[in-house]
Amino acid sequence: MSEVLALEVRNIVKRFPGVLANDHVNFALRKGEVHALLGENGAGKTTLMNIIYGLYHPDEGEIFVNGEKVTIDSPHDAIRLGIGMVHQHFMLVPVFTVAENLILGAEPTKGWTLNLDAAREAVRRLSEQYGLEVDPDEVIEDMPVGVQQRVEILKALYRDAKVLVLDEPTAVLTPQEVEELFVIMRQLTERGVSIIFITHKLKEVMAIADHITVMRRGKVVGTTTPAETNEQGLAAMMVGREVVLQVEKSPAKPKDVVLEVKDLVVEDERHLVAVDGVSFEVREGEILGVAGVQGNGQTELVEAITGLRHIRGGKVLLRGKPTPERNPRYLIEHGMAHIPEDRQKHGLVLSYTIADNLVLCTYYKPPFAHGLQRNQAAIVENAQKLVGQFDVRTPSIFTTAGSLSGGNQQKVIVAREFSRPIKLLVANQPTRGLDVGSIEYIHKRIISMRDQGAAVLLVSAELDEITSLADRIAVMYHGKIVAVVDADKVTRTELGLLMAGSKIAEAAPAV
Amino acid sequence: MTTPASFANWKLFVKRWGWWLAGAVALAVLIGYYYAKSPQITEAVLASTLRQSVPLVLGALCGLLGERAAVINIGIEGQMLLAAFIAFLVNVYTGNLLLGVLAGVAIGALLGLLLAFMSVSLKIDQIIGGTVINILAIGLTGYFYKVGLSAHGKLNPIPLGPLTKIPLIGTVLFNNPPITYASILLVFLVHYVLFYTPWGLRTRAVGEHPRAADTLGINVYLVRYVNVVVGGALAGLAGAYLSLEAVGSFERLMTNGRGFVALAVMIFGKWTPFGAWGAALLFGFASALQTQLQFGGQVQIPHQFIGMLPYLLTIIVLAGFVGKARPPAADGIPYEKEG
Ligand SMILES: Nc1ncnc2c1ncn2[C@@H]1O[C@H](COP(=O)(O)OP(=O)(O)OP(=O)(O)O)[C@@H](O)[C@H]1O
Ligand SMILES: [Mg+2]
Numbered sequence: 001m002s003e004v005l006a007l008e009v010r011n012i013v014k015r016f017p018g019v020l021a022n023d024h025v026n027f028a029l030r031k032g033e034v035h036a037l038l039g040e041n042g043a044g045k046t047t048l049m050n051i052i053y054g055l056y057h058p059d060e061g062e063i064f065v066n067g068e069k070v071t072i073d074s075p076h077d078a079i080r081l082g083i084g085m086v087h088q089h090f091m092l093v094p095v096f097t098v099a100e101n102l103i104l105g106a107e108p109t110k111g112w113t114l115n116l117d118a119a120r121e122a123v124r125r126l127s128e129q130y131g132l133e134v135d136p137d138e139v140i141e142d143m144p145v146g147v148q149q150r151v152e153i154l155k156a157l158y159r160d161a162k163v164l165v166l167d168e169p170t171a172v173l174t175p176q177e178v179e180e181l182f183v184i185m186r187q188l189t190e191r192g193v194s195i196i197f198i199t200h201k202l203k204e205v206m207a208i209a210d211h212i213t214v215m216r217r218g219k220v221v222g223t224t225t226p227a228e229t230n231e232q233g234l235a236a237m238m239v240g241r242e243v244v245l246q247v248e249k250s251p252a253k254p255k256d257v258v259l260e261v262k263d264l265v266v267e268d269e270r271h272l273v274a275v276d277g278v279s280f281e282v283r284e285g286e287i288l289g290v291a292g293v294q295g296n297g298q299t300e301l302v303e304a305i306t307g308l309r310h311i312r313g314g315k316v317l318l319r320g321k322p323t324p325e326r327n328p329r330y331l332i333e334h335g336m337a338h339i340p341e342d343r344q345k346h347g348l349v350l351s352y353t354i355a356d357n358l359v360l361c362t363y364y365k366p367p368f369a370h371g372l373q374r375n376q377a378a379i380v381e382n383a384q385k386l387v388g389q390f391d392v393r394t395p396s397i398f399t400t401a402g403s404l405s406g407g408n409q410q411k412v413i414v415a416r417e418f419s420r421p422i423k424l425l426v427a428n429q430p431t432r433g434l435d436v437g438s439i440e441y442i443h444k445r446i447i448s449m450r451d452q453g454a455a456v457l458l459v460s461a462e463l464d465e466i467t468s469l470a471d472r473i474a475v476m477y478h479g480k481i482v483a484v485v486d487a488d489k490v491t492r493t494e495l496g497l498l499m500a501g502s503k504i505a506e507a508a509p510a511v
Numbered sequence: 512m513t514t515p516a517s518f519a520n521w522k523l524f525v526k527r528w529g530w531w532l533a534g535a536v537a538l539a540v541l542i543g544y545y546y547a548k549s550p551q552i553t554e555a556v557l558a559s560t561l562r563q564s565v566p567l568v569l570g571a572l573c574g575l576l577g578e579r580a581a582v583i584n585i586g587i588e589g590q591m592l593l594a595a596f597i598a599f600l601v602n603v604y605t606g607n608l609l610l611g612v613l614a615g616v617a618i619g620a621l622l623g624l625l626l627a628f629m630s631v632s633l634k635i636d637q638i639i640g641g642t643v644i645n646i647l648a649i650g651l652t653g654y655f656y657k658v659g660l661s662a663h664g665k666l667n668p669i670p671l672g673p674l675t676k677i678p679l680i681g682t683v684l685f686n687n688p689p690i691t692y693a694s695i696l697l698v699f700l701v702h703y704v705l706f707y708t709p710w711g712l713r714t715r716a717v718g719e720h721p722r723a724a725d726t727l728g729i730n731v732y733l734v735r736y737v738n739v740v741v742g743g744a745l746a747g748l749a750g751a752y753l754s755l756e757a758v759g760s761f762e763r764l765m766t767n768g769r770g771f772v773a774l775a776v777m778i779f780g781k782w783t784p785f786g787a788w789g790a791a792l793l794f795g796f797a798s799a800l801q802t803q804l805q806f807g808g809q810v811q812i813p814h815q816f817i818g819m820l821p822y823l824l825t826i827i828v829l830a831g832f833v834g835k836a837r838p839p840a841a842d843g844i845p846y847e848k849e850g
Contacts, residue, residue, distance in 0.1 A: 076728030105727030107709035
């Protein structure tokens with residue numbers, strides 16, 4: 001016990017209106033370790049980290065850094081104490097370059113003038129030192145999320161962080177990027193950096209953590225090590241009951257074609273072809289999984305199908321009829337549901353209440369509207385029903401969506417989309433950032449949607465999700481569908497190879 | 512790979528700046544032509560263009576300092592008006608022009624402080640905060656205005672030695688009163704501060720993504736306060752310009768909507784100092800032309816129509832260009848710290 005801890009919190013209590021987000025939390029971070037923090041959505045992980053980083057002020061409790069008691073009133077204090085944080089939702093200025101984001105708040109100067117050359121140099125030096133490749137002059141909003149995350153880590157390193165908080169860093173990363181991140185994390189710990197690593201992926205925890213602390217409903221349930229437990233045990237600790245990690249489903253019984261995509265060509269923001277002549281169909285009662293490394297055109301494909309993006313060429317047919325371009329309402333009214341990739345940008349109006357978010361697709365129709373008037377009673381009743389049914393953890397249905405934990409935001413979207421009679425479900429990364437319990441739940445709902453006869457188009461970078469849910473798998477690579485295979489006739493290795501762009505003999509040609 | 516890339520860059524450059532380049536060349540040719548034809552009138556119109564642009568560019572700088580930090584200031588009109596009045600009064604009672612100008616700047620800053628307090632601390636809707644300032648200024652100046660007061664002189668042109676000898680440019684650019692010079696310097700200064708200093712970087716970060724700035728230990732509230740107060744000082748300078756440099760007296764509602772035109776100028780200039788300056792000069796030119804047409808008597812159009820020219824031009828230009836401009840992402844949104 002004489003060992004000096006890099007960071008320790010004792011009896012931290014944090015209340016939000018109607019929620020006890022942290023309930024006498026104790027947590028100890030040893031020097032040079034990776035300490036995983038696990039817990040359900042809304043368990044209070046981000047809240048605890050925000051307290052450590054000075055963004056929230058605890059109602060009770062003490063914080064120790066290197067054995068000394070400290071008060072952290074603002075991020076400024078935290079940075080001074082050598083604490084760095086990569087936030088669950090990135091804190092990068094989208095219109096700034098990498099170099100500008102890196103130095104913001106701690107700018108090198110020459111006289112009065114910003115020294116951007118020094119900033120670029122710092123980017124290069126740090127990138128080289130830690131193998132985090134980025135171009136200092138690239139603008140953040142043009143970069144893939146994986147690279148944005150590197151910038152976030154660089155920001156912390158630039159400020160000389162000795163304690164690094166990574167709040168769900170892997171939620172938006174591809175498997176390869178996760179591997180790279182782990183390499184970086186190991187390098188950092190070798191140099192004496194201590195890391196708090198938040199994730200919902202039990203495999204990752206088992207792979208990299210030295211210690212694991214599990215939280216549930218604001219309390220610490222226990223601390224363990226990968227040697228003492230397994231995935232099943234961790235899941236049970238998190239959720240408080242046994243969780244079925246393997247999805248159970250019966251064979252698909254596909255019927256009529258619901259969605260048909262013909263020679264679709266779509267451009268990205270930079271007017272480069274992102275989807276390059278893609279064709280496929282999805283039938284009633286089946287799940288077509290689109291696998292692929294992120295950034296191979298999946299986002300654009302989904303946006304084109306869901307009426308959010310201009311179509312350059314080809315057709316999208318819904319139940320045999322061509323869909324009008326850029327008309328989401330037509331699609332919604334004809335039975336399409338959409339779980340978008342970016343829940344904060346495209347899924348919710350963060351400043352609206354949960355109740356209002358739950359009727360975003362149907363607010364103008366009875367029972368939620370009478371003519372020009374909203375029917376508040378129906379909206380409230382709907383919200384109460386759905387919040388209960390989908391287990392959204394919130395103090396009230398009048399809470400704004402923005403103050404929910406990430407996982408609970410996703411549940412609100414799923415609740416809204418699944419509460420209408422639907423014929424086609426387009427789900428893009430539906431379980432990103434969700435805890436094992438919620439994933440289990442959403443997977444079950446998707447399968448029951450299928451069994452009720454809906455066609456499901458599932459896009460996921462999570463190979464596990466694709467292999468366990470999809471009936472057929474389309475692999476996307478460089479904007480093209482390189483293969484469509486039956487889910488039970490393909491191995492993970494083959495899928496991995498296809499995703500990396502190589503062809504295999506067994507793979508059926510694209511339909 | 513380099514050839515297509517640089518070709519693409521070149522195409523991008525033309526796409527982005529082509530129209531401006533073409534416009535600049537056309538303008539130069541036009542000015543040259545008219546200067547050859549009637550030097551006096553051309554000089555007069557251009558000098559008047561510059562004079563008319565001064566309060567607009569100062570007002571626009573005020574607006575963009577605020578909005579770059581996400582505080583919308585529609586109280587520029589009121590800041591200018593009250594500053595013009597106070598500057599005038601101080602001059603009347605002390606006989607000192609410099610004191611008058613300083614008083615105008617101070618009152619502008621003070622109103623900026625009021626706006627910052629309302630919109631940053633109290634988180635009142637920023638449009639309402641600005642409107643409060645406008646109403647306040649109109650009320651105060653209307654109530655305390657007395658007919659018959661007269662200023663002790665006004666700010667006179669300071670010729671910059673031999674530079675004034677350059678044909679056309681010399682008289683237009685290098686023979687101006689102090690606030691006009693100051694406004695030009697301020698365009699460069701604000702540009703420098705905004706794009707080349709840590710303060711500017713922080714300001715823009717606060718305007719785009721205040722939470723990100725906050726997580727880096729930047730005091731979002733402080734940045735907003737300082738920008739709005741400094742902006743107010745610039746609007747105050749614009750007010751002092753009107754009463755002590757342009758006219759040498761105060762009249763009721765003498766700002767005559769310039770504070771609002773300044774906002775339009777800011778938007779047209781895409782929230783950049785040089786853009787705003789260009790837009791202010793355009794508007795100033797239209798005003799100068801209007802005066803010239805009215806008093807030159809060459810055309811027989813009712814003067815009411817000619818009087819519309821600057822405003823019409825602003826509307827057309829704004830309607831044509833504003834779609835392409837992108838305001839700071841957090842513009843107008845009060846920042847809430849959590850927890
Ligand atoms: N700013 C806030 N205002 C009100 N309630 C909040 C706020 N931030 C968090 N909460 C609530 O506190 C609880 C804990 O949230 P927190 O974000 O810490 O969860 P989490 O463990 O990070 O979950 P997730 O895995 O979904 O990110 C939730 O019930 C959430 O709704
Ligand atoms: Mg969280």
